[in-house]
């Protein structure tokens with residue numbers, strides 16, 4: 077198939093960016109979306125134009141490095157990551173608009189690459205269990221009901237891609253944060269620090285410039301790992317409990 | 324099929340390609356019965372008192388399982404740690420992609436597992452080409468890993484009673500693999516990442532994301548720092564320390580197409596190699612039997628389908644070439660060849676990876692492959708779940724493998740619940756890596772190497788679910804103990820930024836960058852990488868021969884030459900520049916690829932993942948030659964145009980008897 081691509085180009089964080097239009101011919105439907113961009117980059121390189129910068133690493137939908145706004149949708153039209161999106165989801169002759177994540181919390185670094193280090197800083201504020209290496213008890217000393225373990229796993233599959241933020245009109249990272257709060261909150265190991273965790277992570281979230289949640293649900297619709305919206309209810313509940321406990 | 328050729332000492336295929344060097348020995352493993360070596364070493368390794376730890380600076384390159392676990396643990400112990408990764412966050416290291424699981428000798432299933440059995444299975448699986456002291460220790464600490472991860476909140480799969488579930492994994496007959504659906508690597512890495520972030524918040528660890536190590540600083544005979552490029556601003560930085568740890572992962576991307584992440588590279592290890600760290604067994608590559616087949620030249624990487632699928636899926640090809648393009652569901656049972664079950668009745672679909680991979684290649688070479696033709700050959704075999712779905716029900720299959728099935732459907736556009744999957748082998752893991760002693764220290768004092776980047780534990784072939792085990796064993800439980808013996812002599816004399824070793828290292832980095840940006844030739848970096856990969860896959864892949872390897876060396880040399888004269892890298896050094904990053908990595912892959920071929924040429928035997936066409940039994944099985952090749956090949960860099968020097972470390976087994984492997 078033949079495509080018209082409108083792509084955001086921006087030399088670096090401090091320069092202005094603009095949309096550029098490119099034509100790409102002979103795209104195979106078996107290509108992944110990023111392989112299509114690889115082919116475009118080969119073409120640009122041959123023509124003497126600097127290739128378009130975009131993040132990707134695993135290209136298996138698990139590392140969370142990739143992430144583009146494709147025709148206004150985070151990760152494009154399917155419920156998956158950009159690297160797992162394939163060209164069979166597009167039609168011959170189509171015009172595709174490609175932009176970076178847009179959010180105050182994620183400044184653009186170059187072209188389609190953004191800075192998501194705010195997510196790491198949110199985790200630093202309590203997204204862990206404080207247990208030093210070597211001090212762990214025998215693994216079977218604390219059984220965990222299968223139901224809780226399964227649900228903890230499901231929400232722990234968040235890949236930290238940031239699509240939830242990009243999709244949210246408020247630029248909120250509540251889904252990302254709620255996933256971690258819920259994961260650790262469901263396990264016995266996560267209980268001792270439960271109150272502090274939620275209070276400190278929420279404070280960092282707000283400090284980073286992410287917006288508040290108004291229950292729109294665009295995040296969960298865009299999430300490639302289908303993290304459910306009720307993790308945000310859990311987040312709010314944990315926050316209320318922590319406040320009641322005097323935090 | 325050629326038959327086993329008897330080798331004599333004067334018949335050295337690699338003669339002329341290398342210089343023989345002095346023997347190498349590991350002096351760190353205590354001379355004690357195998358089960359007491361680790362306790363003894365931990366006791367003998369000197370301690371660093373807590374007040375001194377704060378004065379000691381540790382650089383760790385890599386934040387995968389091996390790096391993040393080490394950084395967190397060293398931070399907790401109170402050392403001053405700096406850690407580096409090329410991704411935008413440590414959470415994205417390639418370890419995240421591991422699917423199937425992690426082994427540990429917990430014996431929760433009471434099926435006869437033990438530390439000794441895990442040790443035995445690992446040495447046997449590695450085809451008696453690993454160092455037994457290291458492997459025994461790995462099996463010993465494996466149980467601590469599970470305890471640690473559970474305490475961190477890693478959501479492993481559990482049974483209804485709330486206890487941890489296990490499954491059996493390729494090549495072994497006990498159930499000792501712990502897993503988190505098909506995303507075990509992700510969950511383990513997130514556990515280690517969270518422990519790391521906790522230390523970053525505590526101020527013990529400083530994290531440098533989007534920073535690539537491009538050179539090692541070796542001053543006065545010791546590793547004392549690295550030169551890194553800030554990948555956003557292009558700034559070349561000098562980071563100095565008392566000790567450097569490389570946890571930079573594997574180099575499978577020398578084959579261009581592999582299951583590794585796009586950025587996985589050999590640069591950190593290779594730069595250390597050029598500074599004096601020996602490279603051990605570089606030719607030992609693991610080719611994974613269950614990957615999604617290639618669809619065309621645009622292919623940028625290959626996707627692994629976890630080998631846990633082989634527990635319930637059955638592998639077959641049509642008996643008749645005429646059936647190869649039929650709908651597999653229309654091929655009756657009697658016209659299917661379940662070739663692994665036929666040839667290896669005892670292990671069936673669970674034979675080790677190298678056997679399963681080669682068997683698939685032979686079926687396809689024989690014209691019985693399935694799926695689309697690429698370059699005139701159908702390269703694919705079926706992995707069929709119809710029986711499993713009938714036996715266990717669709718829900719049970721979905722519960723176990725749901726995310727893998729979804730991934731397959733997404734990539735191929737086919738529904739694996741209805742139509743058998745198609746799979747083909749792909750490069751997956753490298754057993755080779757920088758040589759380390761029992762302490763995980765390389766031949767450069769003060770340079771330690773952990774995880775896939777070292778060669779230590781898997782011999783010529785790695786068992787499934789053992790890389791995660793090794794990465795975490797190294798990082799949480801081994802390195803923090805062994806490194807203190809080295810650091811007990813520190814802090815070392817500070818070195819200045821104008822020390823000749825620093826100046827030289829920086830100049831070398833700047834010179835290379837300058838070169839790539841000014842060649843202004845005709846071809847893209849990727850086009851060279853793809854061509855190099857094709858050479859490696861063709862001649863240094865599943866089957867290697869003397870003629871093929873010699874041809875490959877010539878091809879690599881001339882391609883490398885062309886690369887330096889004709890590559891085209893646009894953009895500047897002062898901004899984020901992905902072509903420039905790739906150019907540096909591909910340049911190092913050329914040199915590594917050549918050494919891999921020389922290593923494969925020298926090892927005229929078949930062992931584990933290394934199969935020499937000249938060394939096979941009458942029925943085409945790999946044939947080892949313990950009398951001549953029971954050694955680790957440790958290669959020393961001898962300079963740009965000089966032949967590498969081969970040092971041999973003899974493998975001595977005291978706790979296990981060497982046997983010719985048989986899975987029949």
Ligand SMILES: Cc1cc2nc3c(=O)[nH]c(=O)nc-3n(C[C@H](O)[C@H](O)[C@H](O)COP(=O)(O)OP(=O)(O)OC[C@H]3O[C@@H](n4cnc5c(N)ncnc54)[C@H](O)[C@@H]3O)c2cc1C
Pocket residue numbers: 384385386387388389390407408409410413416417418419420421422423424425507508534535536537570571572573582583584587588590591627751752773774775776787788789790791792794
């Ligand atoms: C698809 C797939 C599935 C797998 N499944 C399993 C499994 O089920 N069980 C199992 O046991 N094993 C599995 N493996 C193997 C296992 O995942 C890896 O061997 C292991 O995770 C490697 O860990 P590591 O910490 O050594 O390196 P990596 O996780 O590769 O980490 C390397 C780190 O080094 C950094 N780095 C590299 N070069 C530089 C540089 N020059 N400068 C700065 N930083 C650098 C990277 O940024 C990264 O942080 C699988 C592998 C693949 C590819």
Ligand code: SF4
Pocket residue numbers: 233234235236237238239240241251252255295298299300301302303
């Ligand atoms: S919650 Fe979903 S969309 Fe948000 S970071 Fe996690 S995986 Fe991405």
Ligand code: FES
Pocket residue numbers: 131132133134135136137138139140141142143157158159160
């Ligand atoms: S590249 Fe890793 S999730 Fe897309």
